[in-house]
Amino acid sequence: MRRFSVTSLPAFFTCLALTSAFAAPVQEKNPDLQEKDPDHALLGAPLVIDDQTIPFDEIKRQVCLGALGQNYIEAEKLRIFTNEELEARVKAGRSREEYDVSEEDLAIVFKQVEDQLKEEYPGGEVGLDQVLPKDDGNRRLVRTTELFKKIYLPDNPAEYCDLTIVALQAQENGDQLIAQMQIAYDLRAADENKTMTAGERVFQTMLLQQIVKYLNDIADVVDSEDDLPTDILMRVNGKDIPVEAVWERIKGRVTPVEVRSAKQWITNMILLEQALTKAGTWLSDEEAEAAYIEHSEPFEGSIFSIERLAVTVKRFPSVSAxxxxxRAYESFHHMMKEEMTPEALEEYGKRRTQHLIGQVSVDADVILLSAYDHKNGKWKKDGWDEAETKTRKVLSLLVDDEKPWEQVLQQYSEFYDLPVPRSQASQETPHWITNKGRFRNKQRNVLMKNLDENDYWLFLNGDSITDYIFFEQKVEEIGRPMKGPKGWYIPLLLRRSDPPTRLSTSEENMKELIRQDYLNYNLRVYVRDLVRESEVYGIDEAM
Known part of the structure; x- marks a missing residue:
């Protein structure tokens, strides 16, 4: 049976039992800083950055602004948009009660989702409790969405309000689209047995997204922390979204993972602003806004706005983040200009960027010892401690007992693949299938998704498992254990293709891609080093 080298595992493994692989940086605790208020128990130890103690209310605010709170922030915005139109209609003589969302309305929505899941997963592999549990939080979200639909996208297009018509007309062939919707409605109205098809419901969802986008585009939104009281997350058309309104919705699901991300974001941004201000390159508000507008311009007219790319591809929790x-990126760029000589960029491009643009691919196995319950979509209780214990065991099996890699991977790797939906069963294997961590012919961006990494994660944490595999790891060697988004990861690189000698892009475009990659990578390294060189306490206390 084929065996692989473990020489890339740290030599200390055999004599120190992985002590330094798992040990957090030594941090002296100051008992005087321990928070006594039980209301802050979810937020862990105080966050201290170079003797500056960050208020717990600021950490709570950042947790709300993170991924866990975004759905509820968007729901609050929908509520504001809905109430504005509803109040206008009531003033015009309409009855408020005709727009009520009843319990029966909610039951219909949950039943539709459940029926779709049964159709896609006839074996019951994925159920309503996994996708849309009927808890209070989801019921509020569904109620908010259904009220928004009643106001802005009723079944009968003849009842569309002016804002809806303008939003849909902003699309290509918008008038024709509205006419087609009217025909479809008239056909349903003429036949009591005819209901909206699954395809029509999907199309309705797309129209809702277009309307929401339009309302956001024309809204007066204030989301800068400098322009808001500390207890307000956002102000939309003069209406406040309080921190507590979102916190009350999410606090039952807040884990140390969300708290750590919030603390790391606060730490990174504080240290970057301090360092780049000292260097004289931190952009003013006006300079930052001008730089962002210039950054956004190439995406105007595209189906993908820079805001959409930021949230859906780069996975930042919000556009404001x-x-x-x-702003930090451009400030860092100004500081680095003298170092970014043509020679330095050319050398960097050969070492890294050409591998990305040239579509270098790898075959790699990765064992995941997971702190996350993928099937049920939640973090395991004591999951990180359990994952660390399992990682020690797996490394002992590989090194001390010399167990075959394939056997260990099959038994212990905890990657989880959702069943393929029935509608996709005849298609090629989806790119998201992990096969317990057996990744074949993967380019960097695809492997990043498979490993749950993204640009936001890399900025927060600095180190990347994907980049280690692509740029550092030796072929046929088992790599060091690495802490990642969902647990501990142990990679084995089986193959890495060579970069092409010629690239199908212009010289100017290549230079720009190298510049962007150079800045993104070196900014991550820079902020990681700032954190390591500073006295920072309280980030990893609970993980």
Missing amino acids: YKAYH
Whole structure:
């Protein structure tokens, strides 16, 4: 049976039992800083950055602004948009009660989702409790969405309000689209047995997204922390979204993972602003806004706005977070200009960027010892401690007992693949299938998704499992254990293709791609080093 080299595992493994692989940086705790208020128990130890103690309310705010709170922030925005139109209609003589969302309305929505899941997963592999549990939080979200639909996208297009018509007309052939919707409605109205098809419901969802986008585009939104009280997350058309309104919705699901991300974001941004201000390159508000507008211009007219890319591809929790990151990015760019000589960029491009643009691919196995319950979509209780214990055991099996890699991977790797939906059963194997961590012919961006990494994660944490595999790991050697998004990862690189000698892109475009990659990578390294060189306490206390 084929065996692989373990020489890339740290030599200390055999004599120190992985102590330094798992040990967090030594941090002296100050008992005087321990928070006594039980209301802050979810937020862990105090966050201290170079003797500056960050208020717990600021950490709570950042947790709400993170991925866990975004659905509820968007729901609050929908509520504001809905109430504005509803109040206008009531003033015009309409009855408020005719727009009520009843319990029966909610039951219909949950039943539709359940029926779709049964059709896609006839064996019951994925159920309603996994996708849309009927808890209070989801019921509120569904109620908010259904009320928004009643106001802005009723079944009968003849009842569309002016804002809806303008939003849909902004699309190509918008008038024709509205006419087609009217025909479809009239056909349903003429036949009591005819209901909206699954395809029509999907199309309705797309129209809702277009309307929401339009309302956001024309809204007066204030989301800068400098322009808001500390207890307000956002102000939309003069209406406040309080921190507590979102916190009350999410606090039952807040784990140390969300708290750590919030603390790391606060730490990174504080240290970057301090360092780049000292260097004289931190952009003013006006300079940052001008730089962001210039950054956004190439995407105007595209189906993908820079805001959509920031949230859906780069996975920043919000557009405002991405704007803050871009300010740091451009400030860092100004500091690095003298070092970014043509020679330095050319050398960097050969070492890294050409591998990305040239579509270098790898075959790699990765054992995941997971802190996350993928099937049920939640973090395991004591999951990180359990994952660390399992990692020690797996490494002992590989090194001390010399167990075959394939056997260990099959038995212990905890990657989880959702069943393929029935509608996709005849298609090629989806790119998201992990096969317990057996990744074949994967390019960097695809492997990043498979490993749950993204640009936001890399900015927060600095180190990347994907980049280690692509740029550092030796072929046929088992790599060091690495802490990642969902647990501990142990990679084995089986093959890495060579970069092409010629690239199908212009010289100017290549230079720009190298510049962007150079800045993104070196900004991550820079902020990681700032954190390591500073006295930072309280980030990893609970993980």
